[in-house]
Amino acid sequence: MTGLIVCLAVLALTGAFGMVHSRRNGRMTVRGRDAEERLTAEEVGAGRLGERATLVQFSSAFCQPCRATRRILAEVSELVEGVVHVEVDAESRLDLVRRLRIMRTPTVLVLDARGRIVRRASGLPRKADVIAAIGEAV
Numbered sequence: 001m002t003g004l005i006v007c008l009a010v011l012a013l014t015g016a017f018g019m020v021h022s023r024r025n026g027r028m029t030v031r032g033r034d035a036e037e038r039l040t041a042e043e044v045g046a047g048r049l050g051e052r053a054t055l056v057q058f059s060s061a062f063c064q065p066c067r068a069t070r071r072i073l074a075e076v077s078e079l080v081e082g083v084v085h086v087e088v089d090a091e092s093r094l095d096l097v098r099r100l101r102i103m104r105t106p107t108v109l110v111l112d113a114r115g116r117i118v119r120r121a122s123g124l125p126r127k128a129d130v131i132a133a134i135g136e137a138v
Contacts, residue, residue, distance in 0.1 A: 038115040043096060044086050052082030053118075053137040054111040055130065058090045058102050065124040069106040076130050083134060112137040 041049050044056050055073045059066035070087060077085040090097050090105050100109070103122065110119040110133040119133035 037100065037117050039109075039111060039117070040115055044088055045093075046084065046086040048084070049111065049113065049115055050077075050082055050084035052080070052113060053084075053134045054115070055083065055085045055134075056109040056111060057085065057087045058093075058097065058105055058107045058109075059087055060090050060105045063105045066106045069108065069124055072125065072127050072130065073108065076127060076134070080131065080134055110134060110137050 039049075039056065041047060044054075046054070055077060057066070057069055057073055059070070073085045077083045088096065090102060090107075096102075100117075106122075106124065108121045108125055108130070109117050110130070112118050118137040121129070121133075
């Protein structure tokens with residue numbers, strides 16, 4: 001009987017964790033410590049930052065959601081004038097990954113025209129959320 005109770009408790013906890021994780025995955029958030037960070041075009045490997053906003057995507061070579069994120073961000077950067085999409089290989093820029101506390105790929109940072117981090121998403125973001133975050137950056 002004790003084993004059954006333990007098994008049910010473990011199932012309930014894993015189910016709750018799964019629901020919380022899926023609701024947070026790809027959601028654009030604001031972190032207080034991000035507001036202090038400013039990134040330059042050289043740091044992210046871009047020729048220039050966007051006139052209105054810059055979408056910085058941290059990816060890794062074998063990340064399947066990174067490919068879908070790349071497509072979404074490319075579509076948004078073509079759709080909204082003055083927005084640039086930059087992809088950073090997380091493995092080759094570990095210094096930047098550590099400084100910005102990037103824990104997984106894909107991670108998307110939305111920068112304003114001055115390079116300040118306005119929003120952040122870990123996981124595959126929705127296109128509408130990215131466009132709304134750009135609206136905040138402008």
